[in-house]
Amino acid sequence: MLVVHVTIYTDGAARGNPGSSASGFVALSSGEIIKEAIRYNGIKTNNYAEYMAIILALRWCADNMADGTEVELFSDSELVVKQINGIYKVKSEQLAKMHAAVKDAVRKIGQVSFANIPRESRMIAKVDKELNIFLDSKMKH
Numbered sequence: 001m002l003v004v005h006v007t008i009y010t011d012g013a014a015r016g017n018p019g020s021s022a023s024g025f026v027a028l029s030s031g032e033i034i035k036e037a038i039r040y041n042g043i044k045t046n047n048y049a050e051y052m053a054i055i056l057a058l059r060w061c062a063d064n065m066a067d068g069t070e071v072e073l074f075s076d077s078e079l080v081v082k083q084i085n086g087i088y089k090v091k092s093e094q095l096a097k098m099h100a101a102v103k104d105a106v107r108k109i110g111q112v113s114f115a116n117i118p119r120e121s122r123m124i125a126k127v128d129k130e131l132n133i134f135l136d137s138k139m140k141h
Contacts, residue, residue, distance in 0.1 A: 004029060004069040008057045011076060013131040019043060022131045023053035026123055027060070035060060038134050039094025050077035051098035053127075056085070058105035058112070071112040076124045081116040092125035133141060 008030045014021035024038040039056055041049055054075060061071050075081050082088040083099055090096045106112045117124060 004066055006034070006061060006065060006069055006071050008071060008073045009072065009075075009121075009127055010050070010057050010060070011119075011124055011131055012046060013126040013128065013135060014044060014046040014049050014055045015135055015139070017132070018045045018048075018133055021046070021049040022047045022134050022138075023056055023125045024054050024131050024134075025057035025060075026043035026127055027057065035064070036130070038130060040134070040138060047079060047095060048090070048098070050075060050080045051095060051102070054080065054114075055098060055101050055105065058102060060107060061133065062105055062108040065109070067110070069111070071109055073112060074117045074121070074124065075109070075113050075114070076117060076119040076121070076128075078116045081114050084114045120132075 001055055008025055010025040012023045021041040022038055023041060026033055027035040037056060057073060066132040067121055083090050090099045
């Protein structure tokens with residue numbers, strides 16, 4: 001069986017907390033970008049945007065990757081990663097629903113790992129830059 005390995009970098013941004021927000025991700029396989037996506041969330045918190053970025057990425061994987069795909073997901077949100085990994089409890093009702101959506105997507109994919117990395121990492125910085133460009137354009141209209 002062919003096992004594909006996908007590495008995903010996610011980020012969420014909010015102008016204000018809550019404020020105008022967006023979520024995005026970049027997915028790579030064998031070092032090549034295979035998917036980039038950004039979604040506008042409306043007026044939401046930064047934590048909402050961080051969770052939504054992960055949900056978008058995992059749903060894309062579930063819909064587009066073969067069975068047995070290994071997914072390695074990186075986020076600069078320590079809170080969200082530690083909640084997903086069971087280190088922190090999820091206290092917010094809204095985030096609890098998003099946490100459940102992450103777990104549901106993980107069940108569909110199978111093998112997913114989550115790690116927290118610094119915002120300055122090259123691919124997180126790339127997603128962050130694209131989100132800021134996107135939000136800048138949204139705020140001009």
